[in-house]
Every structure is written in structure tokens, then in C-alpha cells.
Amino acid sequence: MRTLLNIQKQLLPDLIDVFRTRYRILHYVMLTGPVGRRTLANALNMTERVLRAEVDFLKEQGLVEIETIGIRISESGESLLLDMESVVTELFGLTDMEDRIRQAFGIQQVIIVPGNADDAPLVKRQMGHAVGQVLRKHVQPNDIIAVTGGSTMAEAADQLSRTTAWKGTWFVPARGGLGESLEFQANTIASMMAKKTGAQYRLLHVPDNISEDAYQSLMLEPNIQDIVQHIRKARIVIHGIGDAMVMARRRRVGEDTVRILQEKGALAEAFGYYFDKEGKVVHRTLMLGLRLEDIQGMELVVTVAGGRSKAEAILSVLRFGHQDVLITDEGAALELVKHLP
Incomplete structure (x- = not known):
């Protein structure tokens, strides 16, 4: 896994940045529970426009759910975060x-x-x-x-x-x-x-x-x-x-x-x-x-x-x-x- 990550860092640095961003969004939502877009954008120091695009992608993948009270992580999202832990510490x-x-x-x-x-x-x-x-x-x-x-x-x-x-x-x-x-x-x-x-x-x-x-x-x-x-x-x-x-x-x-x-x-x-x-x-x-x-x-x-x-x-x-x-x-x-x- 370490070798693969090192290769990705060199050949696909943009992909690594995307990975970090989406991980931060999922992790924040998991820890805070339902959260509004503006609050989430401010907490992660992101523009609402960029955040909206990322949240829409995560929703399409079934990783978050959007409700009237805010964005909530799904069971699939929680499961994915657990799988990502060892990769994230390395990343x-x-x-x-x-x-x-x-x-x-x-x-x-x-x-x-x-x-x-x-x-x-x-x-x-x-x-x-x-x-x-x-x-x-x-x-x-x-x-x-x-x-x-x-x-x-x-x-x-x-x-x-x-x-x-x-x-x-x-x-x-x-x-x-x-x-x-x-x-x-x-x-x-x-x-x-x-x-x-x-x-x-x-x-x-x-x-x-x-x-x-x-x-x-x-x-x-x-x-x-x-x-x-x-x-x-x-x-x-x-x-x-x-x-x-x-x-x-x-x-x-x-x-x-x-x-x-x-x-x-x-x-x-x-x-x-x-x-x-x-x-x-x-x-x-x-x-x-x-x-x-x-x-x-x-x-x-x-x-x-x-x-x-x-x-x-x-x-x-x-x-x-x-x-x-x-x-x-x-x-x-x-x-x-x-x-x-």
C-alpha cells in the first residue's frame, strides 16, 4: 500500500488532493452529525461552490444523505471511513x-x-x-x-x-x-x-x-x-x-x-x-x-x-x-x- 501511495503522490498529485478533501468532508460530517453546507464550508475553509460539488458527488456515491436539517453520513460512508483509516495515516x-x-x-x-x-x-x-x-x-x-x-x-x-x-x-x-x-x-x-x-x-x-x-x-x-x-x-x-x-x-x-x-x-x-x-x-x-x-x-x-x-x-x-x-x-x-x- 505504501508503494502505491508513493506512486500516486508522484504521478497523480491532484488525485491525492481530491482524496484528502473528500476524506475531510466525510470525517467532519461523521463527527458532527447533520450539518449545514455553510457551517461545513467554514469549518473546512472551503468555498460553498466547491463544497457543493463535492457533496453532490458524495451523495451520488451513497456516502452522505442530504436532509432538511443538514448533511448526514450514510452507513456506507461510515464503513468507508473505517476502511480508509490506515490509508489516511499514511497519506x-x-x-x-x-x-x-x-x-x-x-x-x-x-x-x-x-x-x-x-x-x-x-x-x-x-x-x-x-x-x-x-x-x-x-x-x-x-x-x-x-x-x-x-x-x-x-x-x-x-x-x-x-x-x-x-x-x-x-x-x-x-x-x-x-x-x-x-x-x-x-x-x-x-x-x-x-x-x-x-x-x-x-x-x-x-x-x-x-x-x-x-x-x-x-x-x-x-x-x-x-x-x-x-x-x-x-x-x-x-x-x-x-x-x-x-x-x-x-x-x-x-x-x-x-x-x-x-x-x-x-x-x-x-x-x-x-x-x-x-x-x-x-x-x-x-x-x-x-x-x-x-x-x-x-x-x-x-x-x-x-x-x-x-x-x-x-x-x-x-x-x-x-x-x-x-x-x-x-x-x-x-x-x-x-x-x-
């Missing part, structure tokens, strides 16, 4: 980057979706879709799956659906709340994932960043002890990665702590820990939920983060290690490979 030059990153950091699997989440919000939805695929592949009956918060994780929750694989599964938050938008908190995402899959869930109703006295007091509460022990039994964890300074401000840490993070060169934050460029932990947030030793003992750790601006933070956490699956985007991956030998 966009993602396969080689996946292999390089996987080998450099000893990761079981690397999934790179096309695009840059900094520029196109749709890319987060693509990463969320990939999270769903990974979970469906690895979930086992009666699993406990811990999840963190964030906009990409919210997209992942939205992409899940009911199958028999989720029987007896529990979704739990990996940590408390940040006191920010409710829809992006770990509690909300755990409950969304459970409702989408028909699984069960438990919630942790405590702040994320607490004092030593508050921590010790809360850990004496039987109900808190019970849920924390349940969370720490998780076999799978799905977590995002944040920019260290951005996350410090969102947690409203003191100026002294911010100064310490800057002095120690903190670049990334994940599950309450701050990492420098070498992947060393330089600070931790006192919180209820998963601890570093819990993460290190997990059977499956899925890391989800994208956007060119997140590349340094992703690299920092990858150097720390203990990831089994990395789901990222083209924007971040292009920056990551620049740091590889």
Missing part, C-alpha cells in the same frame, strides 16, 4: 511519526489525528473519537476506568456509545474539581461516559487543590475513604496534559508556588503533578484521588493531548514515562519529532 504522513514517537518513548501505541487543535476545535473531537476506539478495544467486564477533566476528555465522552463490552464497568474521576466550567470537570466527564455506555459511575465531591489540614480531615470521612479506595483500584486511566503555568493559575496557587514552578522549570501538569523538561516531578498538588504510585501501577495509561502549543508539555510527560497509549494530533507530533534523534 498524511502520520504513520512514520507514530512509529518514531512510539519507539523513542517505549509506548505501546501512538495515534496521531490530522490537524492542529490550536487552530481547529474539530481536532479535539477526532482525538476524542480515538479515545473511544482505544477503550472499546481494551475494556474488560467489571473494569474501573479513571478519567481526568478537560475539553478533549469531554469530546471523548461524547463519542462513546453502548456495547456489551461495558457490562459491569465503572467510570470514576481521577481527581476532584478545579472549580471551573462544570462540563469539563472530571466528575462530569465520568458521569457522561457512564451514561453514554450504560456503565456505572461514582463521583468525588471535593475540591482539587486543598490544604494539608483539609486533606487530613477529609480522609477521615468514611464516604470519602470509600470512593478514594474505589478510584485507586482503577485498571485504566485516561488523562490529559496541561501547560504548567496555565494549570497553576487555574488552580489559583499562591504566587510563591508559581515562582517555585518557574524556578524549577515546570513545563507540564498531569494528574496534579508538575514536570520539568527532563520529565522529573518538581511539584505536586495535594489532592484526593489518584497518586503517582497508582498511575505507575496501572495496567493501561492513556494520555490524550494535542495542539502545537502543548508539544513541550507532552514531551515532558513522555520523558517521565508510564504511558501505554498516546493520542495526539499532527500539530503536536510535528514538534515532538523535532526533539527525537
Whole structure:
């Protein structure tokens, strides 16, 4: 397949461009559901005239359906997209980057979706879709799956659906709340994932960043002890990665702590820990939920983060290690490979 694609790139470059365009249209429609032509054209940065011609072609092939509420992908279109996945990663030059990153950091699997989440919000939805695929592949009956918060994780929750694989599964938050938008908190995402899959869930109703006295007091509460022990039994964890300074401000840490993070060169934050460029932990947030030793003992750790601006933070956490699956985007991956030998 690789040889054929290389030949096509050289002899039929226009055909490759058409392939990319039609794939982007089908993929967007699949992720968003019924969508109007104008919205679709704006999202894909295409003129309505060009888009109309492409949509008409896809309709003739039975790949999309046009309804009063918008353009919807057909069953044939969904089936074709699944068949195209391996070709698309090769076509966009993602396969080689996946292999390089996987080998450099000893990761079981690397999934790179096309695009840059900094520029196109749709890319987060693509990463969320990939999270769903990974979970469906690895979930086992009666699993406990811990999840963190964030906009990409919210997209992942939205992409899940009911199958028999989720029987007896529990979704739990990996940590408390940040006191920010409710829809992006770990509690909300755990409950969304459970409702989408028909699984069960438990919630942790405590702040994320607490004092030593508050921590010790809360850990004496039987109900808190019970849920924390349940969370720490998780076999799978799905977590995002944040920019260290951005996350410090969102947690409203003191100026002294911010100064310490800057002095120690903190670049990334994940599950309450701050990492420098070498992947060393330089600070931790006192919180209820998963601890570093819990993460290190997990059977499956899925890391989800994208956007060119997140590349340094992703690299920092990858150097720390203990990831089994990395789901990222083209924007971040292009920056990551620049740091590889």
C-alpha cells in the first residue's frame, strides 16, 4: 500500500488532493452529525461552490444523505471511513511519526489525528473519537476506568456509545474539581461516559487543590475513604496534559508556588503533578484521588493531548514515562519529532 501511495503522490498529485478533501468532508460530517453546507464550508475553509460539488458527488456515491436539517453520513460512508483509516495515516504522513514517537518513548501505541487543535476545535473531537476506539478495544467486564477533566476528555465522552463490552464497568474521576466550567470537570466527564455506555459511575465531591489540614480531615470521612479506595483500584486511566503555568493559575496557587514552578522549570501538569523538561516531578498538588504510585501501577495509561502549543508539555510527560497509549494530533507530533534523534 505504501508503494502505491508513493506512486500516486508522484504521478497523480491532484488525485491525492481530491482524496484528502473528500476524506475531510466525510470525517467532519461523521463527527458532527447533520450539518449545514455553510457551517461545513467554514469549518473546512472551503468555498460553498466547491463544497457543493463535492457533496453532490458524495451523495451520488451513497456516502452522505442530504436532509432538511443538514448533511448526514450514510452507513456506507461510515464503513468507508473505517476502511480508509490506515490509508489516511499514511497519506498524511502520520504513520512514520507514530512509529518514531512510539519507539523513542517505549509506548505501546501512538495515534496521531490530522490537524492542529490550536487552530481547529474539530481536532479535539477526532482525538476524542480515538479515545473511544482505544477503550472499546481494551475494556474488560467489571473494569474501573479513571478519567481526568478537560475539553478533549469531554469530546471523548461524547463519542462513546453502548456495547456489551461495558457490562459491569465503572467510570470514576481521577481527581476532584478545579472549580471551573462544570462540563469539563472530571466528575462530569465520568458521569457522561457512564451514561453514554450504560456503565456505572461514582463521583468525588471535593475540591482539587486543598490544604494539608483539609486533606487530613477529609480522609477521615468514611464516604470519602470509600470512593478514594474505589478510584485507586482503577485498571485504566485516561488523562490529559496541561501547560504548567496555565494549570497553576487555574488552580489559583499562591504566587510563591508559581515562582517555585518557574524556578524549577515546570513545563507540564498531569494528574496534579508538575514536570520539568527532563520529565522529573518538581511539584505536586495535594489532592484526593489518584497518586503517582497508582498511575505507575496501572495496567493501561492513556494520555490524550494535542495542539502545537502543548508539544513541550507532552514531551515532558513522555520523558517521565508510564504511558501505554498516546493520542495526539499532527500539530503536536510535528514538534515532538523535532526533539527525537
